[in-house]
Amino acid sequence: MIVEFGHFALILALLVAVAQVVVPAIGAHLKDERMMRVADPAAVSQLFLIAIAFCALTHAYVTSDFSVLNVAENSHSTKPLIYKLAGVWGNHEGSMLLWVLILALFGAAVALFGNNLPLTLKARVLSVQASIAVAFLLFSLLTSNPFTRLDPAPPDGRGLNPILQDPALAFHPPFLYMGYVGFSIAFSFAIAALIEGRIDAAWARWVRPWTLAAWMFLTIGIAMGSWWAYYELGWGGWWFWDPVENASFMPWLAGTALLHSALVMEKREALKIWTVLLAILTFSLSLMGTFIVRSGVLTSVHSFAVDPARGVFILAILILFTGGGLALFALRSKDMQAGGLFQPISREGSLVLNNLLLVTGAATVLVGTLYPMALEGLTGEKISVGPPFFNMTFGPLMIPLLVALPIGPMLAWKRGDFAGAMQRLAFAFGAALVALVAVFAAEYRGPWLAPFGVALGVYVMAGAVVEWANRVKFGSAKSDEIIRRARNLPRSAYGTFFAHFGIGMLVVGIVATSAYREEHIQAMKPGDQITVNGYNVTFVGLEQARGPNYVEDIADFNVKRGGETVARLTPSKRLYDAPPQTTTESGILAAWRGDLYLVIGDAQPNGGYAVRAYFNPLVRFIWLGALIMFIGGGISLSDRRLRVGAPSRSRQPVAVPAE
Structure with a gap:
């Protein structure tokens, strides 16, 4: 009976989501406040109903109810309780239920904590978010129903894939989905803004905390998956350029670019068109990852499903939202103003370079991941694109990105002093030189490029320290002044220091492990x-x-x-x-x-x-660096300026002029 109750709750959630799509959207169009306010209770109700369905499936796993097909295929009576719980999302049907649960969670969060948003924008955001929920609820109910019954019920289940019976894998998918699905909010904000024709600094301020939260969870989710692969698969490595690894890495790269682009838009009202496009593309890459994992088009130890019919359904969802979003963007882009101007040597310029390299890197990974599938579909030839391709194409793109990483924060907005920035980074260059000489002395037999890679990572870490020291005037002010400045620095600045320092640690770990293993x-x-x-x-x-x-x-x-x-x-x-x-x-x-x-x-x-x-x-530097990046994101997210939304002066967005 509990299983049927969960199934019924999932159907009700679909109906509520349909109402959440239609009523607020019409209300926003007619400027009807009562209709627009339907979005908030609908979003919360949708979360409540999907949570009931998820709890019902969890109950079936905990009690080993093998009359449920999903439980019979993915659980066993002798499994420890933690793996019975992990089994809920350790399969295709259950993981999709978790997917829509997190989707509803983000929508409800906007409904509950988005009181600073203009009513029309909030209604449209929740309407777009609900449209994504409708698509995936239909997918779950029509092709991947987790509540399908078996009659007669088998005496015991088949059990969960043994390599998934691991504590790290118990928590890896929820964190990963929080990242994947979290980018749906940025997408919903982008589509809502395009419908309204309003793109300004306030919009960027509203989008940034949701994007940052998704980026944090995706960062720690990828790190947990890497850690699991390291100690569980027995290959001794931490990253294998597996298609499913790539599926999570691509939206992480695009999401990182989106974070920095939204910062430029918030501070200088520049890069408006690019930021909106990135919001659409980042979630599109998340949908692409869902398609790769669940369609069976690519083989991976991480894949959930190999059913082409399900793959076609997800492909239709991908085309609908990606194609629809890009089509709307194309229609509106001619009406959007480019925003403020700036010199190439400026903080904006460094962030543009950051964006270009990150997006190019994501495109490189996308090509390497999908090329084998495209070639097989066109010619029938099967090939494998492995680490050599990615190392030779992706690696060189990251070198200029890492070189520019400490320089950007040293430049002023709009017009920067490059020579002055180099002078302030003297300590970082000195630390990198010391690291270079030390590694050459310790590993003089080669490989010859590895010491430069380690020095680059040390340079990034030292650059983060120099940035903090420069902000608090360390070495040029009295101790009480330094302490006062350190206390008054915004939390978002400390979050940036931590994130950049973590990237440097990760680079040192990657280079040392890869070169000197x-x-x-x-x-x-x-x-x-x-x-x-x-x-x-x-x-x-x-x-x-x-x-x-x-x-x-x-x-x-x-x-x-x-x-x-x-x-x-x-x-x-x-x-x-x-x-x-x-x-x-x-x-x-x-x-x-x-x-x-x-x-x-x-x-x-x-x-x-x-x-x-x-x-x-130094392999521990990889996961420690990722953890420090996650902590940095959390510190930034705790900054009140992000949590309260846009300042009052930006609450009236500037309308995009129509031609």
Whole structure:
């Protein structure tokens, strides 16, 4: 009965969403305040109904109700509770329910906290947001119903994919969807503004906090997925340019560009056309990611569905919203003013360069991801575009972006002093030079470009420190003045410092791990030893153990350094009960200078076991950098200037002149 109640709530949510599309839109057109105010309760009601449906499906998983097809195909009675809960969204149907739940959550948030918005704009934003909900609720109910019953019910379920039975994967999809779906608000604001014909600094101020929130969640979601791939898949790497990894990375790149573009628009009323276009494209890339994951057109260890019929439905949604948004943009763009002018050497100019490189990078990733599919569709030939392509095309685009990153904040708005900015960055250049010399001295055998990459990351980190020091007049003012300035700096400025510093850390981790990684593959018997980057690793033996829903072979390795034992690592191989699938569990000795990473493989004919041992230098900088970026976003979001919306002077948007 609870399952049917959830199904009925989902149908009601669809009807409410339809009303939310139609009534406020008509009210905004007729300037009828009563009709426009329908949007707020409708958005909250839609969230409440979808939440009921989600709770009903969760109840079915927790109680192992195998009369529900979705539960029978993705759960098992012996699964730990955390993975029963994760199983709710660890499949196509359940994940789409989570998708629409988060979509409704963002819509309700605008309804509840968007009181500073003009009534007509708010009504149109919620109407557009509801139109997206209608499309995906129809998709869920017609092609991906999570409440379909089985009769007779099987005695037990098939179980969740074992590689998804991991704590990081339990939380990775919700964070990722908060990012994916969060960009729908920026899209809704863009479409609403195009319908109204009003694009100004106030609009940018209203859009920026929602975009920042989505960017934060997408950042931490991608980082969690990277961390999971690192320790769970047993490949010893953190990023593989997998199509589904790319599907989340593309909207992150476009969303980062949108954040910076909205800042220029808010401060200088420039880049209006470009910012609106970015808002449309960023959400379009999120929809593209949804299509890639769920259509079966590309193969990935992360894919949810391989049903072409579902893919056609999502493709229709993608064409409807992307095509419709771009068509409306094309109709309105001739009426939009370009905004304020500025010199190329200025803070605006540096942010434009930032945008161009980020968007070009996103386009490069898009081409590399979709080219194999297009080629197969046209010629039938199957090819794989892997890391070499992306490293050779995407990497060089990021170098000028990172070089310009610390320079931009040192330039004034409208017209900047480039020579003065270089002088203020002297400490950053000095820190980079020291890092360059130190890495060359430590790793003089090559690769020769890697020290420059590490120095570039240090330069970005030092640039963030210099920016803060410059803002508080560190070194040129008295201590009490420095403290006063530091306290009075807006939180958004501290958020920027943290985000830029985190990017520098991430770059150092990426370069060091990619360039100086040490790898050994060896067949080992108990008593055999292997030396990895100064660690002496001895294979002690192997024993079997029983987990809650698997059996595993646990290897025991004694790790010594300088003759003293520093760790016992226990990598293992697990065989799950349902479905009967094998996974690897790595043994990792984490340290600031790098990770010792061990994986136990198959038994060898001579009685030993295949062992892969890696040393990944500074790999922790990657996830620590992403975490610092996330924290920086949160600090910026807590700035009252973002939370309260546009200042009073901007509450009356300037109408776009019509021709």
